[in-house]
Amino acid sequence: MNNVNEKAALRGIETAYQDAFGRRHVVPEEVLARLVESIPLEAAAQERMLAPTVVARHGQPSWLALSTLGASGLIRWDIFAPQRIRGGEATAPPIGLPNDLPVGTFELRVTVTTPQGERSESATLLVAPAETHQGADTRSRLWALAVQLYAIRSRRNWGHGDFTDLLGLIDLASELGAAAVGLNPLHNVFEASPYSPSSRLFLNPLYIDLDAVPEFVGLKTAAMEEVIERLRLPDLLDDLGVRTMKWQALLKAYETFRTSATPARRSGLERFRERGGALLRRFACFELLRRRFNSPWSKWPDPWRAPSDELLERLYTDEAEQAGLFEFVQWLADQQLCQCYNHARDVGLSIGLYLDVAVGVRPDGFDAWNNQSLLVPDVGIGAPPDPLNPDGQNWGLAAFNPLALHASKFVAFRDVLQAAMRYAGAIRLDHVLGLKRLYLVPNGSPSGAYIDFPLEPLLAVIAQESLAAQCIIIGEDLGTVPEHFRDTLARWGIWSYQVMLFERADDGSFLPPERYRPNGVAAFATHDLPTFAGWLQGSDLAMKAALAINPGESLEERDRARQALQRALSERGMPAFDFLSVARFLADSPSRLVLIAIEDVIGSKQQVNVPGTVDAYPNWRVRLPVVLEDLRSNSAVSDLAAAMRSAARGGPVRGLPRSKP
Numbered sequence: 110m111n112n113v114n115e116k117a118a119l120r121g122i123e124t125a126y127q128d129a130f131g132r133r134h135v136v137p138e139e140v141l142a143r144l145v146e147s148i149p150l151e152a153a154a155q156e157r158m159l160a161p162t163v164v165a166r167h168g169q170p171s172w173l174a175l176s177t178l179g180a181s182g183l184i185r186w187d188i189f190a191p192q193r194i195r196g197g198e199a200t201a202p203p204i205g206l207p208n209d210l211p212v213g214t215f216e217l218r219v220t221v222t223t224p225q226g227e228r229s230e231s232a233t234l235l236v237a238p239a240e241t242h243q244g245a246d247t248r249s250r251l252w253a254l255a256v257q258l259y260a261i262r263s264r265r266n267w268g269h270g271d272f273t274d275l276l277g278l279i280d281l282a283s284e285l286g287a288a289a290v291g292l293n294p295l296h297n298v299f300e301a302s303p304y305s306p307s308s309r310l311f312l313n314p315l316y317i318d319l320d321a322v323p324e325f326v327g328l329k330t331a332a333m334e335e336v337i338e339r340l341r342l343p344d345l346l347d348d349l350g351v352r353t354m355k356w357q358a359l360l361k362a363y364e365t366f367r368t369s370a371t372p373a374r375r376s377g378l379e380r381f382r383e384r385g386g387a388l389l390r391r392f393a394c395f396e397l398l399r400r401r402f403n404s405p406w407s408k409w410p411d412p413w414r415a416p417s418d419e420l421l422e423r424l425y426t427d428e429a430e431q432a433g434l435f436e437f438v439q440w441l442a443d444q445q446l447c448q449c450y451n452h453a454r455d456v457g458l459s460i461g462l463y464l465d466v467a468v469g470v471r472p473d474g475f476d477a478w479n480n481q482s483l484l485v486p487d488v489g490i491g492a493p494p495d496p497l498n499p500d501g502q503n504w505g506l507a508a509f510n511p512l513a514l515h516a517s518k519f520v521a522f523r524d525v526l527q528a529a530m531r532y533a534g535a536i537r538l539d540h541v542l543g544l545k546r547l548y549l550v551p552n553g554s555p556s557g558a559y560i561d562f563p564l565e566p567l568l569a570v571i572a573q574e575s576l577a578a579q580c581i582i583i584g585e586d587l588g589t590v591p592e593h594f595r596d597t598l599a600r601w602g603i604w605s606y607q608v609m610l611f612e613r614a615d616d617g618s619f620l621p622p623e624r625y626r627p628n629g630v631a632a633f634a635t636h637d638l639p640t641f642a643g644w645l646q647g648s649d650l651a652m653k654a655a656l657a658i659n660p661g662e663s664l665e666e667r668d669r670a671r672q673a674l675q676r677a678l679s680e681r682g683m684p685a686f687d688f689l690s691v692a693r694f695l696a697d698s699p700s701r702l703v704l705i706a707i708e709d710v711i712g713s714k715q716q717v718n719v720p721g722t723v724d725a726y727p728n729w730r731v732r733l734p735v736v737l738e739d740l741r742s743n744s745a746v747s748d749l750a751a752a753m754r755s756a757a758r759g760g761p762v763r764g765l766p767r768s769k770p
Contacts, residue, residue, distance in 0.1 A: 117141045122145065126559050129495035130495075137556065143551035144558055147551070158175045158176045158219070161232055162233045162234075162519075163233070164234075164568075165208075165236045165237070166236075167236055167237065168208055168209070169239060171208065173186070173202065173203055173219075183221070183222045184199045184202065184204060184219065185197075186218070188216070188218075189216040190216070195210070212236050212238050213573070214518065215233075217233070237569035241576070241602035241603055242578075243628075246459070250699070250701060250757060250758055250759065252702065252703040253282075253289035253291045253463055253705070254281070254285065254291065255632070256270075257293045257636070257717055259293070259303070261274045261732075261737055267319070267337050269315050271315075272445035274737055276449055278737070279453045280456060285747075285750035286753060286758070288702070289453075290463065292465065293465055293636070296312070297312060301346065304465075304467045304468075308475040308476045309525045314356075314439075315351055316442060317445060319362065324363070324365040324369075324374075325358055331358060331361060333358065344731070344732055346730040359437075363437050363438075377444075381436070381440040388524075390422075393435040394428075395475045395478055396432075396435040397431055447532065450770055459759070461535075462533045462534060463534065463537065463583075464536050466526075466537065468504075468539045469508050472505070476507075477507045480521050483509055484507045486507075488549040488550060488551050489552065490504050490505075490549060497661055497720070500659055500721070501556065503550045508560075509522065509562075511560065511562045511563055515566070519567070519570045523574060530578035531578075536580060536582060537584070542586060545594055547559065571601070572601055575602075583603070583702075584598050585606045599626075604630055605628065606632070607700060608633070609633045609695060612624070621681075622698035623697075625698035625699060626699075627700060627701060628701055630700060630702045631698050631703050632704040632705075640706070640715070642712045643716055644667075645686075647664065647667055656719075656726065674686075678694060688710065688712070692710075693756065703753070711735050711746070712745070713731075713734055717731060
C-alpha cells in the first residue's frame with residue numbers, strides 16, 4: 110500500500126475537513142505522511158468481521174453487525190465475564206444481543222462456521238447504562254460558583270490558593286445557595302497552566318496547605334515568614350517562588366514524618382500506597398528520575414526512557430526513602446482534597462465539587478512516559494481556525510492513539526475519569542469534541558488533520574464510570590462541532606456547555622434564555638474569553654492589538670455586540686447594564702446549571718488565559734483582587750445570591766451521603 114490517502118484512511122485520518130467558517134481544507138500530503146508515520150502499521154486496524162469494541166446499552170435493544178467476512182454460515186456468539194454467562198446462535202447478522210446484561214465490561218466471542226471451515230474473533234463488549242448520572246434531582250435548577258483555585262487570595266495562603274481556601278469557598282457557596290464550586294483542573298503540572306498537565310492521574314502539590322499538615326513545623330520555626338509574606342502581595346502568581354517554598358516545606362514535613370509520625374499517620378500512608386499500587390510507585394520513580402536527569406524523559410539515558418517493570422521496581426527499592434517523598438506528597442494532597450469533597454457534602458452542596466479534566470497531557474510528562482504505546486508521538490492536539498482563534502491553535506498536548514485504545518480496552522482513559530471522579534460530583538471534559546475526532550498537528554507543521562476516535566465506546570466507558578461514581582458529566586462542546594454531535598451527547602445524558610457570548614442569532618442578537626438547552630450548563634464566558642468587565646470595556650481587544658494577535662472581532666463588531674446585549678437585557682426588564690443583569694438572564698434559562706465566575710461577580714477586568722500567547726501575557730497567573738475573607742461581605746456577592754434565589758435556583762440540601770473517598 111503506497112498511497113498515503115489509503116494509509117491515512119486505515120488509521121482514521123481525514124484527508125479533508127471543513128472549518129468553522131465553512132471553508133474546505135484539503136490536508137497537505139506531507140501532513141498526512143507525518144501522521145501516518147506516527148501510527149505504526151502494526152497498530153492499524155486489520156480486516157475483521159467483528160468490530161474491536163462492541164457497545165450495548167442496558168435495557169435497550171442492541172444489534173451486533175458483522176462485516177462481509179462473517180455474513181454467511183452458522184454464527185455462534187458467547188459472552189464471558191470471565192466465565193461464559195450468555196450465548197446463542199444465528200444464521201445471519203445482525204444478531205440481537207440480550208438487553209438485560211448487567212452494566213460492565215465483558216469479552217464477546219463470535220465463531221462463524223462455513224463449509225470452508227471456522228473463523229473466530231473476540232471483541233471487548235461494553236455494556237453501558239442508558240445514560241450518565243443526572244444528579245440527585247433531575248427537576249432542580251441549580252447554580253455553581255466557578256473559581257480558578259490558584260488565583261484565590263487569602264490572608265493565610267502562600268500566594269497560591271490551596272485546599273483550605275477551597276474549604277472556605279465551599280462554606281461560602283453553601284451560604285449563598287450554590288450547588289457546587291467549579292474548579293480549574295487540579296492535575297499534576299510542571300508550570301502554571303492547569304490545562305498542560307504532566308499527569309491527569311495525580312494532583313498538583315501546590316494546592317496542599319502546609320499549615321494543615323501535622324508534620325510541618327510552621328512558618329516561624331522554618332524561617333519562611335518573610336518570603337511567604339512577599340509571595341502573598343503581588344497581583345500575579347509567582348509560580349516558581351511558590352513552588353520553591355512549598356517543596357522546601359514538603360521536604361521538611363517528610364523528614365519529620367519519617368522520624369516521628371504517629372502510628373495512625375503511618376498506617377494512613379500505607380493504605381494510600383496500597384490503593385495506588387504499581388502506578389503510584391511508577392509516578393514516584395518518574396519524579397525521582399526527572400530531578401536526577403534534569404531534562405525531558407525523551408533525553409534520559411537509554412534504560413530509563415522506556416524502563417521495564419523490573420528495572421523500576423529495583424529503583425524504587427534502592428531509592429525507597431527518596432521515592433517515598435513523592436508518595437507522601439500525593440497522600441497529603443489526596444487527604445486534603447477528600448476532606449473538601451466530604452465537607453461539600455456535609456454543608457449541603459448537592460453537586461459538591463465540579464472539576465475540569467484537560468483534553469491531553471504534556472509529551473514530556475509522566476502520563477506520556479508511562480503510556481508510550483498508547484499515545485501518538487511527535488504530534489500536538491490543536492484546533493483549526495475558528496472565530497475565536499482565526500489562525501488556528503496548537504496546544505502541544507499528546508493524544509491517545511485511537512487504535513491503541515481499543516487494544517488496551519480503554520483502561521488508560523478509564524483511569525483518567527476515575528482519578529477526577531474520586532473527588533467530584535460533576536466533571537467537565539475539556540474539548541469533548543475529541544471523543545469523536547481530534548485535530549492533530551505534527552511537530553513543526555503549521556497545520557494538521559482530524560483523526561477519528563471511537564466515539565460510542567468512549568461514551569460507553571464514560572457512562573459506566575459516571576454511574577459507578579454518581580458523577581454528572583459536562584462536555585465542553587465549543588469550536589468546530591461535527592454535525593449531530595450534540596444530539597449524540599444528549600442521548601447519552603452528557604450536559605452541553607452553553608456560553609452566552611456564543612449563543613447568538615445570525616443577525617448578532619443574543620438568544621433569549623428560553624432557547625438554552627435544559628440539560629446544559631449556561632455561563633457568560635470561559636477562561637479563554639474576556640471577563641464581563643473586560644468585554645464591556647474592550648480591554649481584551651486592546652490587549653490583543655498590542656500583542657499583534659488577531660482578535661477575531663473588530664471594535665465596531667464589539668460595539669454592536671454590546672448594544673445587542675443591552676437590548677436583550679432591557680427586553681427582559683433589566684435596565685441596568687451590569688453583570689448582575691447577565692446573571693439574572695442566565696438564571697431564567699431552563700439549563701440545569703448556571704455557572705458564575707467569581708471574576709465576573711467582583712468586576713475583575715483581567716482575562717485568565719489568552720490563547721495564542723505563551724510569555725506575552727501572564728496566563729494562569731492573574732490573582733483575584735479581593736481576598737477570600739472579604740468575599741462574604743462583598744455586596745456584589747450577596748446580590749448575586751439574591752438574584753439566584755429569586756430565579757428559583759435551588760439552595761443547599763443538608764446531609765448528603767459521603768461515599769467516594
